[in-house]
Amino acid sequence: MKYAVLGAGAMGLRYGVLLQEAGFDVDFVEIWQPQVDKIQQQNGVFVSRDHENKHLVPVDIYTPENYQGDPDVWIVFTKQMQLADALKRTARCFKDHQYVVSPMNGMGHLEKLNQYFDETKVIGATAMIGTVLNGPGDVDFIGAKGAGSMHMANETEVPDEMTHKIFDDFQKANLNPVLTTNLLGTLMAKVVFNSVVNTLCTMFSIQMGEFIQSPVAQKLSKQLIDEAFDVCERAGITLLNTREEEWQTVQKVSAVSNPLHYPSMYQDMSKDRNTEVDYINGYIYKLGLKHHYEAKTHDFLRNLVHLAEFSRDFDVEALEKSVQAAELAS
Template identity: 70%
Template structure:
């Protein structure tokens, strides 16, 4: 099938480039002008794996306004905060035949996709695949070839022939998809994973492999997992994993699959971009409140990340000058 990846950041590039390498036609659409201009100027994307073997991969990229292709499947990999904008700007090439697939972090994106696509054409996924965008036009795939996996489910929980074809082509691209028929349970399992790994690694500026070695990692992780499961039970959501399996997944991915990975939230914070914490820990807290339950650790971490965002807005040189009496 013909794919268009909307959001050519770290994960969008990885999915699209792997599908392209498997022989499928892939276009990229992005709203970040520097990314589009850089990739066009260098005639492709520089791709590394764990910092090694950097090489140029030719790709076709456009802004939404300049794209006039007719893809069969649209893959969405924007940040939660940018999805509404790219949907609006891309609507001119949407049609009723297309399927929308997403494995974005957090929650809040499905409602936005439903404004443009019928629920039976929307597939939600969760990716346990580490990737880093070093700079515009330069991406690093974390982990060995074939590392990582994903879960994916139809919003209607009724897979059709096109769904099975998408899954088969994702498998051919070494994305290791697992098709489920539990839509919300699939999405929330990754939210819980990220509520532990993304947030804690970000707060302490450590890689996943470093986090999992900490003596306090298990206690902190299980505290967050238990709160999240308590929320989901009250909301009537059956998750893919048990509490014990969720921790086992975090432990395995952190120690075996992606030990060198800095999660995307850390990448955002380090580059002074807004994080998605409101769509991860914040989402779990807000969902719990609807059912008269407070996931207080999640709310505490949510505000700590926002404090770290705020702290990053200060000019360190100016502050140093002030403390030294130079102003």
């Protein structure tokens, strides 16, 4: 089958390159112009694994306006806040026969995808795979070959023939898929994971392996997990894991699978981009409010991330000038 990746950032490149290496035809569509320009200029993307063996992998990349392909499957990997624009710009390429797989972080994307794809063609997914975009045209796969896993579930929760074909292709690409029939439970399990690891590592600029060594890692993790599970139970969502299993996943992925990984939210923060915290901790908080429950720790942590974004972008020189002007006026 032919695939097109919409959102050729760190994870989009990893999925696409692995599928390409497994023998599938893959196109990349990207809305960030520097990424498109750099990859086209160097005739491919430089790929490393755990900071080693950097090599050039030829790929075909386009802006939405220049793409003319007709893939069987779209894999969507934009940031949540970029999705509406990316879909609108690419809409002329969407066809009724196409399926879409969306292993994005956070929640809020299904409603946007349904504006362009029928629910029978939408496969929600999660990715427990660490990847870093060092810069335009330069990506680093974290973990050994075959590391990481993903879950996928049809929006209808009824896998069809095409779903199984996609599943088989992902297996061949060493993405280690697991097919479920519990859409919201599948997606929310990853949201809960990210609400712990992504957010806390971002706040303190630490790798996952550093975080999990902290003597308070378990206490902080379980507090956030308990609140998130309380929300999901009130919303009628049955998660794939128990509370204890969710903590064990946080522990294993942080200590064993990806100890050297800086989560994507940290990568955004460190590169002066807006984070997806509103679609992770913020989503949990808002979902709780709908069911008369206030997940205060998630809201507090979300606001701390926004404060960190504000302080990162704050213009100190402008503040000093305004203070000096006020002093002169007095």
